[in-house]
Amino acid sequence: MPLHVVKVFVTPHRGILDPQGRTIESSLKSLGFKSVANVKVGKYITLEIDAPSAAAARNQARKMCEQLLANPVIEDFTFEVELKPNVSGSPQPRIKVGREVEGE
Amino acid sequence: MKWGVIRFPGSLDDGDALYAISEVMGQDATMLWHKEESLQGAKCLFLPGGFSYGDYLRTGAIARFSPIMKSVASFAADGGLVIGTCNGFQILCEAHLLPGALTRNRSLSFICERVHVRVENANTVFTRAAREGQVLCLPIKHGEGCYVAPEDELRQMEERGQVILRYVDAEGRGSEAANPNGSMRAIAGVANERFNVFGLMPHPEHAVEKMLGGDDARVFFQSIVESAQ
Secondary structure: OOOOEEEEEEEEEOOOHHHHHHHHHHHHHHOOOOOOOOOOOOOEEEEEOOOOOHHHHHHHHHHHHHHHHOOOEEEEEEEEEEEEEOOOOOOOOOOOEEEEEEOO | EEEEEEOOOOEOOOOHHHHHHHHHHHOEEEEEEOOOOOOOOOOEEOOOOOHHHOOOOOOOOOHHHHHHHHHHHHHOOOOOOEEEEEEEHHHHHHHHOOOOOOOOOOOOEEEEEEEEEEEEOOOOOOOOOOOOOOEEEEEEEEEOEEEOOHHHHHHHHEEEEEEEEEEOOOOOOOOOOOOOOOOHHHEEEEEEEOOEEEEEEEEHHHHEEEOOOOOOOOHHHHHHHHHHH
C-alpha cells in the first residue's frame, strides 16, 4: 500500500485566550513589526499512514485528530495528505491529495 | 470506606494524597497503578496532581488512555465517586468525565502559591461539610489551570450548580486580581452533571494539617466520608 504523509496543524479555537500568541505578538511589535496582528501559536504534527488510497488516509487522519491530536473544546485542526515521494526510484512529483479544514 | 489513589507515570502528589487520606483522615486507602484494571474495591478514586506522561501533547491527553481509565469511566458511569486535583482534573476533562478543558495560565507563568476559593455549591457529596459561600485557603501549583468551556455550556453548568469552587480574594469577593490563571468565570472546581465526579485545580492533599500551613481542605475529605456513612 502506498505511504501517505500527513501534516496536521492544531490551533487554538477562535475566541479562546491564546496567551502565547499574545506575548509573541507584543514581542514582534517591540522589534518594530508594528503592523503584526492575530498571532496564534499551535502545533504541527507529521506522520505517515500506510493506506490503500488517499481517501482512506484522510479518513484515518480525521479520526486521529478527533480522538487524540486535538481537543475539540479548545482547538481546531486542519490536515494535508500527500503521497510519500518514492525515495528509491526516480523522483516522484509531490502530489498533494487533499486538505481538510474543520469548523469552517 | 476504601479509597484508591491512581498513580500514573509522572504523578507527583500521589504519595501526599495517600498520606492525607490514610494518615490524616484515617481512611483505608491504597495506591492503584495506572496499568491495572482492577480498582481493588475502592469506593472513591483520587486522581492526583503531577505531570503524567510529561504533559506531552496536552496535559492529561495521554494518561486518559491508560488501562485503568476504562475502569474509572465505568466506575463513574455507575455513580462511583471520583475526585481529580490539578493534573487529575486535567485528565478527567480529557477523558470527558468532566466538561471543559484546562489551558495555559493567562500569565504564561507556573504559579505556586496559596489562593482563596469560595464554595459555590455546598450541596454535593464533595462539599456537604462546608458552608455555601465559605472561603477556603488552598495551595495551587500549575502552569495550565485556565479553565475554558463554551459559553452556553458554562451557562448551563452555572444553572445546574456544577461550578463548585471559584477563585476569590480573602474576603470572598471575586475580582480580576483574585483569579490567578485567567479561568473563565474564575472557575477553580467543577462537577459533572451527576455530581459524582469532581475536579479542582487547588490541592486538597496539601491542606489537611495546620502545621503545614492550613487544613481548610479537610472539608472535602470529611464530606466524602460523611456521604458514605
